[in-house]
Amino acid sequence: MRLTCMFSFILLFGAAGLIVFIHLQDPEEIVHQQTPGIKYNMGFQQPKKDCISSNNRDRRLRKNTADGIVTVKLSGSLHPAENVPTKLQSTDRRQSSITFEKDYQQQGEEINSIRIHKRRRRFVIKKSPILISMNSSTLNLPTLKSEDRSNSKWKSLYQIQSERKQIMRETCSKYKSNNRRIITPYHVSRIFVEDKYRVLYCEVPKAGCSNWKRVLMVLNGLAASTKDIQHNTVHYGNYLKRLDGFDRKGIYHRLNTYTKMLFIREPFEKLVSAFRDKFEHPNNYYHPVFGKAIISRYRVNATKEALRTGSGVKFKEFIQYLLDVHRPVGMDIHWDHVNRLCSPCLIDYDFVGKFESMEEDANFFLHLIGAPQNLTFPKFKDRHSNEERTTTKITQQYFAQLSPSQRQRSYDFYYMDYLMFNYSKPFEDLY
Numbered sequence: 001m002r003l004t005c006m007f008s009f010i011l012l013f014g015a016a017g018l019i020v021f022i023h024l025q026d027p028e029e030i031v032h033q034q035t036p037g038i039k040y041n042m043g044f045q046q047p048k049k050d051c052i053s054s055n056n057r058d059r060r061l062r063k064n065t066a067d068g069i070v071t072v073k074l075s076g077s078l079h080p081a082e083n084v085p086t087k088l089q090s091t092d093r094r095q096s097s098i099t100f101e102k103d104y105q106q107q108g109e110e111i112n113s114i115r116i117h118k119r120r121r122r123f124v125i126k127k128s129p130i131l132i133s134m135n136s137s138t139l140n141l142p143t144l145k146s147e148d149r150s151n152s153k154w155k156s157l158y159q160i161q162s163e164r165k166q167i168m169r170e171t172c173s174k175y176k177s178n179n180r181r182i183i184t185p186y187h188v189s190r191i192f193v194e195d196k197y198r199v200l201y202c203e204v205p206k207a208g209c210s211n212w213k214r215v216l217m218v219l220n221g222l223a224a225s226t227k228d229i230q231h232n233t234v235h236y237g238n239y240l241k242r243l244d245g246f247d248r249k250g251i252y253h254r255l256n257t258y259t260k261m262l263f264i265r266e267p268f269e270k271l272v273s274a275f276r277d278k279f280e281h282p283n284n285y286y287h288p289v290f291g292k293a294i295i296s297r298y299r300v301n302a303t304k305e306a307l308r309t310g311s312g313v314k315f316k317e318f319i320q321y322l323l324d325v326h327r328p329v330g331m332d333i334h335w336d337h338v339n340r341l342c343s344p345c346l347i348d349y350d351f352v353g354k355f356e357s358m359e360e361d362a363n364f365f366l367h368l369i370g371a372p373q374n375l376t377f378p379k380f381k382d383r384h385s386n387e388e389r390t391t392t393k394i395t396q397q398y399f400a401q402l403s404p405s406q407r408q409r410s411y412d413f414y415y416m417d418y419l420m421f422n423y424s425k426p427f428e429d430l431y
Helices: 002-024 027-034 054-064 091-125 152-175 209-219 231-236 248-257 267-279 286-298 304-309 315-323 338-342 355-368 392-399 404-413 415-420
Strands: 191-194 199-202 259-264 351-354
Touching: 152 351, 152 355, 152 415, 191 209, 199 209, 209 231, 209 355, 259 338, 259 355, 267 286, 267 315, 267 392, 267 404, 286 304, 286 315, 315 404, 338 415, 351 355, 404 415
Parallel strands: 199 259, 259 351
Antiparallel strands: 191 199
16 A cells, blocks of 8 residues: 555656656757757757847847937846846746837837838938039030131130130149039029020129029010019019929939030129128118128127118128138128039039120120020119229229238138139239
8 A cells, every 4th residue: 555655656746747847848849859860959049040139129229219219228138148048937928028029129110110201201302412424514515606717706715715614624623522523402503594595504693693694584585685674573583493493304404415604703803892782782681681790790889770780881890700710690692602602613614704804705605505696795784873883993992991911811712713713813912
């Protein structure tokens, strides 16, 4: 009887131990034991590549939440040595880990969806850059007609254009890097389009831009004569299209096939012309926006009236603003560099005219593109017609108010424009 009880106890204990052993053993190892001829590693198994450790989850979550989304802090994160599941890990813990993994994956998918949406939105808002071939303008400047080749005047003007473009390109090669010919919509935002005669005109303020817009409107059939177009119609009528208003294909096509031209002016003379126009006459934009900031920063003991209206800015104060690297108000197109307005080192302009020889250059350009013979460049002064035009003499009178150091720094400010468009130094004491 006693032997029978002991034997029964041994059998029950052995069976229970076998059940416990089978329960604790990894299912994959059981399969290996039941499969003859297969060797297996009795040590801990490395996690598969498609498994994500807790540390990897931490890093990925921090990466996904870098855009300002609230970071989720994981509790109970394992150390690197504890990444591998042990045989004693309970079923509940595995279940909670799987539940957490699903929650994290769902959250990660939501975060990635938000990031992808943001990227797509930024991509839509920011237009793609445009690749432009090198020296494409050599093909776009119309050649002289056979009957014009014997005309010494046309031949001389054509040669002048070749020389101006050569100087411009040599300056760009020396001071600018043209390795990446990438043009964005910003670079063509100042360029106006005339599709009928296939002309692109880069607007340079205070260099005949108002009259050039009148000419483009006549070429496009929007007016019969330049005299019929008022100043506000020119600048605020939105009758002319800008190049950045086209899609990528339209911009690329016009840059490579249309005749591109710009007209420039001696930098100091252009600067004085802009100052006289914007600060010596009533102006409901430049006085409150620029004038108040300039007077407040650079005038000692300014009156309340001057601070309130911004009127009466002096030329010396204006130059202080221009040369200040910490300007109280930003740059304006009327006194910005031509190099920045029209990007001549990125865009190969076919025709470079000068304000100083405006009538001759403009009418030569109109002749080259085959414009109607009765269309000539207008001579009238667009604004303040009773006032004398800004000349070299007037420019020198304004700059005589400055110290030699201010004149030198002003020249340095416009140095690239002087160099690129072959203007001589305006004062002998400049170096």
